Amino acid sequence: MTVELRLSINDGTYPVTVDTRETLLDTLRERLDLTGTKKGCDHGQCGACTVLADGRRVKSCLTLTVTVDDRAITTVEGLARDGVPHxxxxxxxxxxxxxxxxxxxxxxxxxxxxxxxxxxxxxxxxxxxxxxxxxxxxxxxxxxxxxxxxxxxxxxxxxxxxxxxxx
The missing domain is CATH 1.10.150.120 ([2Fe-2S]-binding domain)
Structure with a gap:
């Protein structure tokens, strides 16, 4: 089954249709070309896929995309402001x-x-x-x-x- 979402990522809005079983990591990398977030172990053990959801850490390889459509997601691409690094x-x-x-x-x-x-x-x-x-x-x-x-x-x-x- 697929679902249409409007994801809030790095202060932007991204309309996307995802399978209800799709992880946030795969959505970021494969659908939105936000490849700064890395796939390491794909089991939540290494932390390479960590992003922020409403300012709190989440491992995007364990987070289903459908669970974050009402949350503000920040990836490494969204840390700098106006070209100035965090x-x-x-x-x-x-x-x-x-x-x-x-x-x-x-x-x-x-x-x-x-x-x-x-x-x-x-x-x-x-x-x-x-x-x-x-x-x-x-x-x-x-x-x-x-x-x-x-x-x-x-x-x-x-x-x-x-x-x-x-x-």
Whole structure:
């Protein structure tokens, strides 16, 4: 069965007809030519496909497109504003937070979502004091980003870039 949707992606509207079983990842890449979002494992384990839905992280390989027609989707293509890179994109460049770059779009979207979660007071598995204001030391950043894998091992640069941007 197919459904007609009007997706809100990167501040634009995209009319699309999709099969009800189609993932957001496949819609982005195959129908809308938004290829910045990568297909890694296709099982929700690597995080390469991470995008933002209403500012929260989602793994687009596990998300059915029909479930996001009323949500604002942001992909890596939508992070820069008026040609100016997002501060986290600049920090990734400054800290050499990528090597092959395959995971970078998912790392960026996940980090932006993670920073919002931390700002909203969401604890992680390593948060020691649940009553204190959230702080993002390296252990917190690593734990909160643990759903995003980098085969090249660029983790020191990724953590440093996020730490630079974190409040």
């Amino acid at each position: 501060p986290l994109q600049r920090a990734f460049i400054e800290h050499d937070a990528f090597q092959c770059g395959y995971c970078t779009s998912g790392q960026l979207c996940s980090a932006i979502g993670m920073l919002a979660e931390a700002a909203d007071g969401w604890p992680s598995a390593v948060t020691e004091d649940l009553t204190a204001a959230p702080g993002l030391d390296d252990a917190e950043i690593r734990e909160r980003m643990s759903g995003n894998l980098c085969r090249c091992g660029a983790y020191p640069g990724i953590v440093a870039a996020i730490r630079q941007v974190a409040p």
